[in-house]
Amino acid sequence: MKHITLIITLIALLACNNANKQQSTDNSQQSTPCSLLPTPYSLPPTPCSLPKSLLLGKFDPATDTNFIAIPPHMTSHTNIYCQRQTLQAYIAMRDSALKENISLTIVSATRTFDRQRQIWERKWNSTPSLPNDTTAHIQKIHNIMRYSSMPGTSRHHWGTDLDFISVETDYWTHGEGLRTYQWLCANAHKFGFFQPYTSDPSRTGYAEERWHWSYAPLSKPYLHAYQQKITAKDITGFSGSYLIDSLNIIQTHVLGISQ
Ligand SMILES: [Zn+2]
Incomplete structure (x- = not known):
């Protein structure tokens, strides 16, 4: 009998130890066990389903x-990608815009950390x-970040953000560009899109x-x-990255959006 009690106690101790090990692994990332969540996700993503690698590009x-190549007739570039759900919403918006002779050609979508680093280093040098x-x-x-992101801080890493037609400010202030902008302001929200970098003076970060x-x-x-997972320590490996913390780039530029 003593032996049986000892064996049961040992089994219980081992099980408890394993559970604690599992919990401590999970707690190092999130309180919910991330390993239980499926990827690719079919539900809206949660912090658990989004590892740092995805957030940083x-x-x-x-x-x-979760990503798909944007069909060639919708973009002026080749081999550019966005998330499937982004593309689906974009196509609905594009079709609606086309009925009013507005063509929302995509000029940029997902950019990886490495691609953003190339852009950054070219401007830095x-x-x-x-x-x-x-x-x-x-x-x-400050000069570069009027319009361009530091690698690891760009919304373009996520496959959720698209640039349309032209990235020249002047294009959008008159004629066809202004008409397209006015259409987007009136209609984009119906398809789930918003403009993160507006002229709102209370906003910080990009122009x-x-x-x-x-x-x-x-x-x-x-x-x-x-916001939950990334700190300045996660963003390194390019010229000037040592200043990201002292300049408070995450607060001013990642969080400095319109809504
Ligand atoms: Zn953009």
Whole structure:
């Protein structure tokens, strides 16, 4: 009898130990066990279903089943991707716009961390500076970040945000560009899209971008997950990245949107 009691006690102790191990692994990321959630998701994404790699653009949209290549007749570029749900909503909006002779051609969609780093380094290197000149580095960051993101901080990493027609500010202020912008302001919300970078003076971060529209049913959960999971320590590996914390880039630029 003593033996049986001992064996039962040992089994109970082992089971408890395993459960604690599992819990401590899960707690290192989230309080909910992320491993139980399916990917790709069929429900709206939660912070659990969005690992840091997705939030930071460190993945390949060509092999991620949530992503799809944008059909060539909808974009001026080749081999660009967005999330399937974003594309579905975009197609509905595009069809509606076409009835009013407005063509919402996509000029940019998902950009990976590496792609954003290429853009960043090209702009960074276009102005010379000494390696230890922090003042010059801060000035460069402010100049670049009027319109371009630091790698790891772009909404374009998420496959939820699209740029339409032209990324030139002037295009959108008159004629066809202004008419298209007015149509988007009046109608995009019906399809789940909003303009994150408006002219609202209470907003921080990027200048107004009339071409950039975000699919809220996906991008809002992504932003929520980003707030929960990403800190400045996660964003490294490019020129000037040492300043991201002191310049409070996540607060001003990732969170500085219209809604
Ligand atoms: Zn954009």
